[in-house]
Structures are given as C-alpha cells and as structure tokens.
Amino acid sequence: MKTFSFHQLAGLIITVLASIFLGCNKEGNKHSEPAPDINKRGSIILKFDNVVGDKDLVLGAATYKNASNEDFTVDVFQYYISNIKLKTNDGREYIVPQDESYFLVREHVAASQRITISNVPEGDYVEVTFTIGVDSLRSTMPIERRTGVLDIADSATGKPMYWTWNSGYIFVKIEGTSPQSSYTRPSDGQRRFFYHVGGFGGYSSVTVNNIRTTTLRSPEPARVRSNKTPSVHILVDVLKIFSGSYTVSFATNPYSHFSVWSSNLANNYVNMFKIDHVHNVGGHTH
Amino acid sequence: MKGFIVLIAITLTSCAYKEEDKQAPFSSKKILFQVPKNFPSPVYDFSRNPITQEGFELGRALFYDGILSRDGTVSCSFCHIQTSAFTQHGHAVSHGIDDLPTRRNSQPIMNLAWVRFFFWDGGVFDLDLFPPHPIQAPNEMGETMSNVLEKLRKHPHYPKMFKAAFGTEEITTDRFLKALSQFQLMCISANSRYDKFVRNEGGILTSDELKGLSLFREKCSVCHAGELFTDGTFRNNGLPVYSNDLGRAEITLNPDDRYKFKVPSLRNVVYTAPYMHDGRFKTLDAVLEHYRKGVVDSATTDPILKQNGILGIPMSDEEKRQIIAFLQTLTDTSFITRFELSEFAIKTPTNNVKIR
Numbered sequence: 001m002k003t004f005s006f007h008q009l010a011g012l013i014i015t016v017l018a019s020i021f022l023g024c025n026k027e028g029n030k031h032s033e034p035a036p037d038i039n040k041r042g043s044i045i046l047k048f049d050n051v052v053g054d055k056d057l058v059l060g061a062a063t064y065k066n067a068s069n070e071d072f073t074v075d076v077f078q079y080y081i082s083n084i085k086l087k088t089n090d091g092r093e094y095i096v097p098q099d100e101s102y103f104l105v106r107e108h109v110a111a112s113q114r115i116t117i118s119n120v121p122e123g124d125y126v127e128v129t130f131t132i133g134v135d136s137l138r139s140t141m142p143i144e145r146r147t148g149v150l151d152i153a154d155s156a157t158g159k160p161m162y163w164t165w166n167s168g169y170i171f172v173k174i175e176g177t178s179p180q181s182s183y184t185r186p187s188d189g190q191r192r193f194f195y196h197v198g199g200f201g202g203y204s205s206v207t208v209n210n211i212r213t214t215t216l217r218s219p220e221p222a223r224v225r226s227n228k229t230p231s232v233h234i235l236v237d238v239l240k241i242f243s244g245s246y247t248v249s250f251a252t253n254p255y256s257h258f259s260v261w262s263s264n265l266a267n268n269y270v271n272m273f274k275i276d277h278v279h280n281v282g283g284h285t286h
Numbered sequence: 287m288k289g290f291i292v293l294i295a296i297t298l299t300s301c302a303y304k305e306e307d308k309q310a311p312f313s314s315k316k317i318l319f320q321v322p323k324n325f326p327s328p329v330y331d332f333s334r335n336p337i338t339q340e341g342f343e344l345g346r347a348l349f350y351d352g353i354l355s356r357d358g359t360v361s362c363s364f365c366h367i368q369t370s371a372f373t374q375h376g377h378a379v380s381h382g383i384d385d386l387p388t389r390r391n392s393q394p395i396m397n398l399a400w401v402r403f404f405f406w407d408g409g410v411f412d413l414d415l416f417p418p419h420p421i422q423a424p425n426e427m428g429e430t431m432s433n434v435l436e437k438l439r440k441h442p443h444y445p446k447m448f449k450a451a452f453g454t455e456e457i458t459t460d461r462f463l464k465a466l467s468q469f470q471l472m473c474i475s476a477n478s479r480y481d482k483f484v485r486n487e488g489g490i491l492t493s494d495e496l497k498g499l500s501l502f503r504e505k506c507s508v509c510h511a512g513e514l515f516t517d518g519t520f521r522n523n524g525l526p527v528y529s530n531d532l533g534r535a536e537i538t539l540n541p542d543d544r545y546k547f548k549v550p551s552l553r554n555v556v557y558t559a560p561y562m563h564d565g566r567f568k569t570l571d572a573v574l575e576h577y578r579k580g581v582v583d584s585a586t587t588d589p590i591l592k593q594n595g596i597l598g599i600p601m602s603d604e605e606k607r608q609i610i611a612f613l614q615t616l617t618d619t620s621f622i623t624r625f626e627l628s629e630f631a632i633k634t635p636t637n638n639v640k641i642r
Binding site for chain 2: 140142143144151152153160162166202203204205206208259260
C-alpha cells in the first residue's frame with residue numbers, strides 16, 4: 001500500500017476542503033443574487049484597458065509594430081467617452097444622464113481609466129453603447145456648461161483636448177515616435193507621428209464629422225445589484241487605430257490635425273473597443 | 287456602510303453647491319449695455335453673462351495684464367491698442383511673445399456684441415471661447431490657460447476682484463472668460479460723424495462725403511452692409527495669393543471656401559491700418575486700388591467682383607477720393623480716447639500692468 005507523505009496528505013486535505021468551500025460559496029452566490037429589482041439602484045464600473053495587440057500599452061518605453069510593419073512607441077494616448085447607454089439581457093435601456101456622461105480616458109492617468117456609473121437600475125447588463133468624442137450639441141454649448149473634463153482650459157498635464165482656433169474638442173489623441181515616420185520634430189530632430197482627431201460636423205457650415213458611436217456586446221452579463229458593482233473590462237487596442245478600413249503608414253501620413261483624412265482614423269478606431277470579460281464580484285477589479 | 291453614507295453626504299453637499307453656482311451670476315449694479323439707436327440687436331447672449339461694473343472692471347484689468355502671457359510681457363492690449371481702435375499697427379501681421387510674428391493681421395476689438403464669428407476664418411463662434419487661442423498660441427502669449435488661472439488664484443488682488451464680480455473668490459475658466467468678454471463687449475464704437483448724421487444728432491457730412499456715401503452704398507455695401515459695415519460673411523475679394531493661408535476653408539475643409547476671409551467692419555478704418563487678413567495694404571488708397579485694378583479671378587473669387595465680365599469695382603479717381611472721404615466719417619475719436627476703456631482707468635494696481 002502506498003503511503004502518503006505529509007505534504008501529499010496536506011495537499012489532498014486542502015484540495016478537498018477548498019472544493020467544499022468553493023462549492024458552498026457558489027451556492028451562496030446563487031442565493032445572494034436574486035432576480036434584479038428594477039426599483040433598486042446600483043453601480044457599474046467600465047474599465048478601459050489600453051493595449052497594443054496582445055501587449056499592454058506602456059507609454060514611452062515599449063516598441064510595437066503597426067500593420068504597415070513600422071515600429072512605434074506611444075507617449076500620449078487619450079480619448080473622450082460620452083453619452084453612455086447600457087442595455088440589459090431583457091432589453092431594458094439605461095441612459096446615463098447627459099451632464100454625467102462625459103469622460104476623458106488618459107493612459108497616463110490611471111484613475112481616468114475607471115469609469116464608475118452610479119444610480120443604475122438593477123439588471124443583467126449585456127450591452128454598452130457610447131460615443132467616442134463629444135456630441136455636436138455639447139461641442140457648441142456656452143462656456144458655463146463646459147465643466148469637468150469638458151473645461152476648455154488645458155489640463156495641468158499639458159495635453160489639451162481642445163482646438164482653440166477652431167472651436168471643438170479633440171476626440172482622440174495619440175502621439176509617439178517611429179523611425180519610419182516622415183515627420184521630424186524641429187525642436188529635437190525626433191521622428192514622430194501624431195494624430196489629433198476631432199470635428200463635430202461644423203457650427204454653421206457642414207464639415208468633417210468624426211463623431212463615432214459604438215455598441216459593445218458582453219460575453220457575460222454584468223449583474224448590477226444595489227449591493228454588487230460589476231466591473232466591465234474593456235480592451236482598447238491601439239493597433240486598430242492604424243488598421244481596419246484604412247491602413248495607416250507613419251511614412252505616408254505621419255500626422256493629422258483637423259482634416260478630411262482624419263476620418264480614416266475615426267473609421268478605424270470606432271472598432272478599437274471590445275469587452276474582454278466582466279467581474280461580477282462586488283467592487284473587485286483588476 | 288459608514289463610508290458610503292459619508293460619500294452620499296459629500297455628493298449631496300457638492301450637488302447643493304453646484305445648484306447655487308448655477309444661479310444667476312452675482313451682480314450689484316448693472317451697466318446698461320446700450321444698443322446704439324442705429325444698430326441692430328446684438329447677437330451675444332447677455333442673459334448668460336450680464337455686464338456689471340465689477341465684471342467689466344475685472345475684464346479690463348485682465349485685458350491689460352501681461353500675467354496672461356508666459357513671461358508677463360504680452361497682454362491682450364499688446365496687439366489690441368485702444369488708440370488704434372484696439373488693433374495693432376506698424377506690422378503687416380501682429381507680433382507676439384519673443385517678437386514672433388503671427389499669421390494674420392489682428393482685428394479690432396469693437397462692437398463684438400454684434401459679431402457671430404471670430405478670427406478672419408471664423409473658427410471661433412462664441413466670444414467667450416476666443417481668448418484661449420491668443421493665450422495659448424506659442425507665437426502670441428505662449429501660456430497655458432490652466433497656468434493663467436493658477437497665477438490669478440495666487441495673485442494679491444484678482445481673487446478679490448473675482449469675488450466682487452461673481453460673488454466668490456473662485457477663479458474658473460468660465461468666470462475668467464466671461465470677465466474678459468464683459469470688457470470687450472463694452473468696447474462699443476457708435477459715435478462717429480456718420481453715426482451722428484444718420485441719427486440726426488447734428489452730424490454734418492460735406493458734399494464730397496455725401497457723394498462718397500452714396501457711391502459706397504452703390505459699390506461696397508453688399509459686403510460692408512448695414513450699420514456694422516459688414517454682412518459677417520466670408521468672401522474671396524480677389525487678392526493675389528501670397529501664402530498657404532486658405533482662410534475659411536481651414537475651418538470648413540470645403541474647397542469652395544478657399545481664400546475666403548471674414549468681411550471686416552469699416553468703422554474706424556482710418557485707425558485700423560494695415561488692411562486685409564495679412565495686412566498687405568498700408569493705406570485706404572491701396573485698398574481701393576485693389577478693388578479697382580487688382581482683383582484676381584480664381585475659382586472662389588466672389589461673383590460680385592466679376593459682374594458683367596468686369597473684374598473688380600469700376601470707379602473713377604474722383605469717386606475713389608469721395609469714397610475715402612466718406613470712410614473717414616466712420617472715425618470715432620470718442621472710442622479711441624474713452625477713459626473707461628483705457629488701462630489708466632484700472633483701479634486696482636496689479637503686478638504686471640506696464641504703463642507704456
């Protein structure tokens with residue numbers, strides 16, 4: 001007869017105990033998660049995780065390759081998310097109140113990548129819709145309505161998201177270096193690319209409209225309960241800005257400000273978001 | 287749970303504060319913004335920013351203060367000089383910080399309550415949204431908005447002036463820009479000899495000037511329309527193209543708008559030289575010579591300048607002289623000398639105001 005060593009025995013006992021506890025826990029979960037009560041409110045977290053293909057985005061340091069086989073690093077990446085709408089598996093929609101529905105996700109500001117939406121009716125949410133950028137109505141509002149992330153004074157970080165010469169927000173901004181870029185920055189001779197995409201369609205004359213809206217389906221429901229805050233983990237893939245309906249080359253188009261060409265980027269980046277997974281444990285995220 | 291309640295309490299408090307903040311701006315004595323009798327209704331929405339004595343004074347102090355620039359040397363008044371009807375002179379295009387040239391000729395700050403679009407290309411559609419551009423442009427004031435607000439918050443006088451104007455010492459983008467608007471909106475010019483003539487206030491025009499007026503109405507007033515002497519549109523007036531400045535097309539991205547620029551007002555035109563978006567003409571005579579002989583045809587040249595197969599505006603030497611005589615009646619000396627609009631009227635001394 002084979003004898004168990006102390007370690008083996010201990011391991012076995014732990015495994016058995018763990019499976020019992022986990023099982024119980026699972027049962028417990030089922031009991032503590034009753035059908036949603038639409039009269040109750042809870043919160044949901046949208047976590048924007050900026051990546052480059054299958055790599056994490058690291059500002060300044062890591063080198064990546066775009067679809068044109070050009071090497072690049074990123075030093076600035078930021079974008080507006082606005083007009084958020086959530087939908088449950090039984091088709092109920094929750095529209096985040098207009099005044100609370102503007103967010104600026106900045107890669108260099110960790111807190112900005114976590115959007116908490118409160119006052120959400122309980123439900124099993126499977127869809128999120130949002131605008132990438134700032135809608136035309138808000139883009140033309142008087143100065144007193146432009147508060148928080150819409151304040152047109154540039155932020156203390158010195159990476160403004162507003163064109164002062166052509167009143168309008170920059171929806172998506174990405175800047176970095178690429179040895180293949182055809183643009184050399186005069187101040188330091190660095191080969192760089194930068195794309196500032198905005199354009200809400202024009203105030204009095206019709207012009208470029210780069211407002212894009214995307215709807216993301218979740219692989220699993222985010223169960224909002226008054227005592228449970230699910231966290232929806234959204235991957236935002238920088239590579240998708242540079243390919244999709246249009247393949248960007250830093251050699252050919254190293255930069256863009258307000259331009260007709262910039263719509264190529266908007267048509268690409270509308271597809272850069274994807275829900276990777278949902279954490280249904282109250283408040284837990286990673 | 288305790289934490290949660292505290293959080294709710296904080297949220298409620300901040301909500302309550304915001305509600306209070308949204309109420310009508312604090313004001314004591316209102317300056318009555320008066321619409322001159324011969325002017326149309328203003329386009330600026332005064333309900334959002336009623337002009338008060340305190341707001342106007344704050345705006346004036348800010349307008350004349352180099353604190354708005356990176357190194358303290360450039361104030362708004364650097365390129366908008368009262369004695370030149372609040373524009374710059376001596377340069378074709380204005381110069382900013384480090385003596386860097388800008389791209390275009392600065393425009394007068396005058397009757398802005400009637401202006402819908404700002405800059406030569408109309409890129410800004412609200413007076414309140416205008417100042418961040420010159421403040422942040424590297425060749426104008428070279429500063430950042432957030433740093434300007436920080437400097438003002440630490441300043442010995444400004445927080446008190448903001449309190450006088452808006453009720454608390456809080457200095458926000460909104461308040462800062464509205465104060466600047468209040469001063470600029472009060473830069474009204476409506477007391478030229480021409481105004482006194484049309485308002486029957488004893489203004490007399492000579493026979494040459496009267497002939498000039500009727501020639502002007504016949505030849506110039508489609509674009510330089512109404513009592514503001516502009517229809518506010520963007521047009522290509524047939525200037526030979528000297529640069530890559532596409533004008534309005536830079537804002538609309540529409541090729542049909544290439545080389546179109548905003549039709550300027552002609553009030554105080556004697557003081558606002560040089561002329562055109564790039565300041566290429568130094569005299570009114572050169573401007574009228576352009577319309578008479580210099581108009582160049584292109585895809586976007588205004589049709590009004592090529593009627594009946596003739597380029598430009600035909601006029602005799604005599605007619606040109608009479609039109610210029612009329613334009614001089616648009617001069618409003620009370621505007622360029624009005625004490626309340628000058629930096630000498632600033633009551634609270636600030637660190638950065640320079641007496642030139």
